[in-house]
Amino acid sequence: MLKKRIIARIDIKNEFVIKGIHLEGLRKVGNPNDMAKFYYDEGIDEIFFMDAVAAYYDRNSLGEIISKATKSVFVPITVGGGIRTIDDIREALASGADKVAINTQAVRTPEIINKAARIFGSQCIVASIQAKKIAHDKWEAYIDNGREPAGLDVLQWAIKLEQLGAGEIMVTSVDQEGTKKGYDVALCSLLANSVSLPIIASGGAGTPQDISNLCRNSDVDAIAVASILHYNLSSIGAIKSLLHSEGFNIRL
Amino acid sequence: MSAPRIAIVDYDLGNVKSMINALSKVGAQPILTNSRKEILSADALVLPGVGAFSHGMQQLKKYNLIDVIHSFASTNKPFLGVCLGMQMMFDRSNEFGETEGLGLFSGDIKIIGVDLIKQQRLPHVGWNNICLPGNIKNWENTIFSEIQGNTDMYFVHSYAASPLLNTEILATTLYYDHAFCSAIMRGNIYGVQFHPEKSAEPGLLILKSLIDLA
Numbered sequence: 001m002l003k004k005r006i007i008a009r010i011d012i013k014n015e016f017v018i019k020g021i022h023l024e025g026l027r028k029v030g031n032p033n034d035m036a037k038f039y040y041d042e043g044i045d046e047i048f049f050m051d052a053v054a055a056y057y058d059r060n061s062l063g064e065i066i067s068k069a070t071k072s073v074f075v076p077i078t079v080g081g082g083i084r085t086i087d088d089i090r091e092a093l094a095s096g097a098d099k100v101a102i103n104t105q106a107v108r109t110p111e112i113i114n115k116a117a118r119i120f121g122s123q124c125i126v127a128s129i130q131a132k133k134i135a136h137d138k139w140e141a142y143i144d145n146g147r148e149p150a151g152l153d154v155l156q157w158a159i160k161l162e163q164l165g166a167g168e169i170m171v172t173s174v175d176q177e178g179t180k181k182g183y184d185v186a187l188c189s190l191l192a193n194s195v196s197l198p199i200i201a202s203g204g205a206g207t208p209q210d211i212s213n214l215c216r217n218s219d220v221d222a223i224a225v226a227s228i229l230h231y232n233l234s235s236i237g238a239i240k241s242l243l244h245s246e247g248f249n250i251r252l
Numbered sequence: 253m254s255a256p257r258i259a260i261v262d263y264d265l266g267n268v269k270s271m272i273n274a275l276s277k278v279g280a281q282p283i284l285t286n287s288r289k290e291i292l293s294a295d296a297l298v299l300p301g302v303g304a305f306s307h308g309m310q311q312l313k314k315y316n317l318i319d320v321i322h323s324f325a326s327t328n329k330p331f332l333g334v335c336l337g338m339q340m341m342f343d344r345s346n347e348f349g350e351t352e353g354l355g356l357f358s359g360d361i362k363i364i365g366v367d368l369i370k371q372q373r374l375p376h377v378g379w380n381n382i383c384l385p386g387n388i389k390n391w392e393n394t395i396f397s398e399i400q401g402n403t404d405m406y407f408v409h410s411y412a413a414s415p416l417l418n419t420e421i422l423a424t425t426l427y428y429d430h431a432f433c434s435a436i437m438r439g440n441i442y443g444v445q446f447h448p449e450k451s452a453e454p455g456l457l458i459l460k461s462l463i464d465l466a
Contacts, residue, residue: 001381001426002376002379002427003378003379005379040452043452070269071276071277074273074277074449074452074453074455074456075450075451096267096269096270098267098270098450120266123303123377123408167375167408168377196374198375198378221373221378222378
């Protein structure tokens with residue numbers, strides 16, 4: 001049976017891992033390559049490197065970090081942040097990434113998803129959505145790391161991204177991100193029930209129970225975690241054993 | 253003894269860097285190449301690949317690689333197809349119209365049957381276990397000799413092989429209620445639908461076994 005994936009999300013600014021709250025107020029927490037290797041040794045299923053400020057300042061500095069990581073980390077690696085052109089994608093893949101995540105540019109020019117899927121295959125295109133709750137069961141998509149409203153309804157946008165040929169959808173709750181107060185379960189559940197692409201939930205895990213709560217109440221395929229690992233609040237082993245003991249399919 | 257030279261078929265398709273890194277990690281000397289001479293003189297061959305079947309075959313033709321792959325396959329040196337590389341080892345695929353494959357294994361490539369009404373997802377992305385099929389007792393003396401049955405491997409695909417000969421199936425994997433062929437073998441020719449280069453330590457053990465056969 002297919003397992004639920006636990007993905008370590010490593011946000012990077014310059015050469016450091018950083019972590020903020022609501023994607024803001026960023027502080028340094030470590031070296032990205034050391035952390036990726038550590039999480040790999042601990043049994044992480046996937047690594048997600050995010051250039052946290054690239055979309056905002058229009059630049060991308062991840063190439064060297066990715067290239068180094070792929071020599072010691074043998075699980076899939078996704079790169080996001082500041083991916084704007086087909087050449088950016090080609091460069092990220094050439095440095096060893098398996099997938100790229102695209103948010104801001106997909107909002108500006110949705111056809112980049114379609115074009116990228118045709119050139120590189122849907123399997124390497126992760127559409128990233130930053131969602132902010134605006135009413136009961138209603139969310140708006142944001143760009144530039146949760147800074148700018150995109151004027152798009154998250155559900156409609158997710159359906160559109162599937163039609164455009166994205167291979168997976170990663171949804172980050174801007175409200176929950178970095179708060180360690182748990183996932184926006186209603187948001188994840190809505191998307192998991194509305195599109196047939198694999199859904200990666202992101203933003204809010206503070207305890208392993210937050211993750212099992214999300215899994216019990218929504219059919220997400222993968223769960224991205226950051227603070228909980230970066231601040232040593234728990235471990236990959238503890239998260240996986242809890243999920244396993246509750247009957248979820250997990251790679252141990 | 254010098255490191256075994258493993259040729260990785262270079263036909264300008266997908267991420268080969270992970271494969272190069274993984275093979276180096278297990279002590280091989282990987283060579284990314286489309287030269288007939290380099291391929292035929294290598295100790296083992298890896299045919300990687302992601303993306304669409306027809307595009308993959310087109311690229312193999314563009315680089316004049318069909319003949320040399322057949323020549324290598326007839327030497328009985330270890331040869332591994334990965335993901336689309338495995339799929340192209342079969343007779344044909346019906347992805348975007350029918351396309352002829354390399355024909356090293358008999359059978360077709362078809363889309364995995366899922367029930368979209370039940371919210372079953374496609375592509376099949378993530379970690380899933382490979383099982384010993386009923387036709388074989390164990391994985392001794394194969395590239396799976398060092399791994400346990402039911403080990404999780406990393407998959408990402410929507411199409412899968414339907415081999416004509418059950419005896420060539422080396423592993424099966426269950427996706428929802430659909431069991432598909434996740435590895436195939438005849439002599440020293442292997443195909444795996446998952447990505448050993450992305451499947452953590454068990455994946456590296458498979459690549460290590462491949463070079464040990466060389």
